[in-house]
Amino acid sequence: MKSRVFSATRASGRLHLGNYLGAVKGYLALQERSDLECVFMAVDLHTITTPYDAKTLPQASREIIIDYLAAGLDPERVVVTLQSLVSEHSELAFLFSSVVSIARMQHLPTFKDKVKQHPNHVTMALLNYPLLMAADILVYKAGLVPVGIDQEPHLEVAREIARKMNELYGMDFPEPQRFATRGEYVPSLAGAGKMSKSVEGSYINLTDDLATIKKRLAGAPTDSGRGETIPTQGGVANLLKFVELIQGADRRAEYEASYQGAGLRYGDLKNELAAAIFAELAPIQERRRTFEADPKKLEEIIQTGATKARAIASITLKEVKTKMGLG
Ligand code: ADP
Numbered sequence: 001m002k003s004r005v006f007s008a009t010r011a012s013g014r015l016h017l018g019n020y021l022g023a024v025k026g027y028l029a030l031q032e033r034s035d036l037e038c039v040f041m042a043v044d045l046h047t048i049t050t051p052y053d054a055k056t057l058p059q060a061s062r063e064i065i066i067d068y069l070a071a072g073l074d075p076e077r078v079v080v081t082l083q084s085l086v087s088e089h090s091e092l093a094f095l096f097s098s099v100v101s102i103a104r105m106q107h108l109p110t111f112k113d114k115v116k117q118h119p120n121h122v123t124m125a126l127l128n129y130p131l132l133m134a135a136d137i138l139v140y141k142a143g144l145v146p147v148g149i150d151q152e153p154h155l156e157v158a159r160e161i162a163r164k165m166n167e168l169y170g171m172d173f174p175e176p177q178r179f180a181t182r183g184e185y186v187p188s189l190a191g192a193g194k195m196s197k198s199v200e201g202s203y204i205n206l207t208d209d210l211a212t213i214k215k216r217l218a219g220a221p222t223d224s225g226r227g228e229t230i231p232t233q234g235g236v237a238n239l240l241k242f243v244e245l246i247q248g249a250d251r252r253a254e255y256e257a258s259y260q261g262a263g264l265r266y267g268d269l270k271n272e273l274a275a276a277i278f279a280e281l282a283p284i285q286e287r288r289r290t291f292e293a294d295p296k297k298l299e300e301i302i303q304t305g306a307t308k309a310r311a312i313a314s315i316t317l318k319e320v321k322t323k324m325g326l327g
Contacts, residue, residue: 004312005030005179006142008041008083011061012052015071016203017277018148018195021183021245024071026146030179031078038078039140039309040068045083045090045132049125050118050198062295065302067206070288081305083136088313093128093135095320099164100131100157108153117198134158138165139313143174149184150194169323183245191221191235207285210278217270225264230256239269246276 007027009019027040042064044057061082073080083089105111105127114129115122133154137145138161145155155178162173186195188202195203204216221235231237236259244252258264291298321327 002035002037003144004140004142005036005038005144005146006040006137006140006176007146008043008046008136009064011042011044011047011057011064011082012050013060013197014063014205014207015067016195016197016205018183018186018203019197020071020206021186022148022150022181023146024068024073025183026179026181027068027078028072029181030144030146031073036144039142039312040073040078040080041083041086041136041309042068042081043083043132043136046129049123049129050114051121062298062302065298066288066291067284069291069298069301070284071206072284072287075301075305079305079308081302081309085302085306086139086309086313088139088310088317089132089135092139092313092317092320093132095324095326096131096135096138096161096165097128099161099168102127104157104160105130108157110150110153130154130157131161134161137176138162138173139316140309141172141174141316143176144179145176146179146181148186148194149178149180152178165320169320171320171323186245187238187241189216189220189238191238204277206281207288208278208281209285210274213277213281214271214274217274220270222266225259225266227259230259239266239273242277243269243273246273246280 007023009015009023015024027038030036030038042061044061047057047060065080065082068080069075108130111127111129114126134157137158145151147155155176159175162171162175165171165173187193188195188199189204190199190201193199193202197203201219204213208216220239222239223231223236230240240252240255243255255264255269
């Protein structure tokens with residue numbers, strides 16, 4: 001049996017550079033490996049853990065799938081579909097909830113962040129987010145998970161659940177490990193925290209044109225452009241990180257030398273960076289148009305993916321239920 005890979009994105013906005021560099025680039029690398037079976041989803045059930053619009057969710061989920069395909073995922077080689085079409089995920093999450101304490105979930109930093117963001121929407125679904133994520137991964141017995149470093153606390157929960165289920169019920173779940181990319185932490189354009197689609201002003205979308213990228217970069221905070229020590233935090237540190245991720249370490253070193261020497265001109269840096277980002281995104285946007293133009297094909301890919309995913313997920317769920325004495 002091939003080892004499996006699982007990863008996913010919430011359907012709460014377009015994919016941004018953080019998602020692309022931190023996660024999707026990992027999907028693309030793993031798709032090339034013939035020893036692995038990969039499942040990649042738009043996780044629409046995770047979307048309803050924070051306030052959302054039911055009318056626009058179906059299209060938002062499909063936009064994620066289009067972004068995946070445009071970025072280069074090949075539905076002939078990997079499974080691409082929507083989480084809610086594979087109901088085994090939520091059933092397994094409920095079974096997992098019997099081996100996890102409420103306190104463990106409440107103490108997760110990711111939960112606390114979301115509570116701060118949405119103080120009037122602290123639901124059971126939000127508390128259960130990491131359980132559902134553990135189920136997403138373990139329903140495929142996936143050992144490798146290409147995600148950004150922000151997901152490490154959730155992966156730890158998945159590993160704990162795997163161990164518990166193995167101990168208590170004699171399951172053979174792997175302890176899933178993160179597959180890291182060079183862009184495992186893409187900072188926010190706004191100067192603090194990570195790039196996130198739920199934080200306005202923090203992101204560049206994969207669908208942004210050159211003018212939009214320039215506009216977004218223009219909003220990134222800077223300083224006087226000169227100093228003895230290179231900032232390690234804030235707007236300038238983040239801009240340099242972007243240069244490193246998109247243009248390479250050598251270009252970054254040149255800018256650092258200017259900062260410590262004659263001075264750095266942020267207008268020039270931002271223009272050059274915008275052009276480099278757009279050069280990376282343009283072919284993705286070109287492919288996106290072909291998928292946008294063929295919604296029937298897209299639906300076929302999603303439905304075929306769901307059938308393949310259910311074939312695997314239903315076997316795991318049946319095994320868990322039998323071992324737990326259910327049914
Ligand atoms: P967001 O935080 O923008 O809502 P998701 O939670 O849907 O993004 O994450 C989708 C994937 O993208 C996950 O694998 C996550 O680790 C990765 N990711 C999100 N933001 C970043 C970032 N700023 N840097 C690196 N990876 C990221």
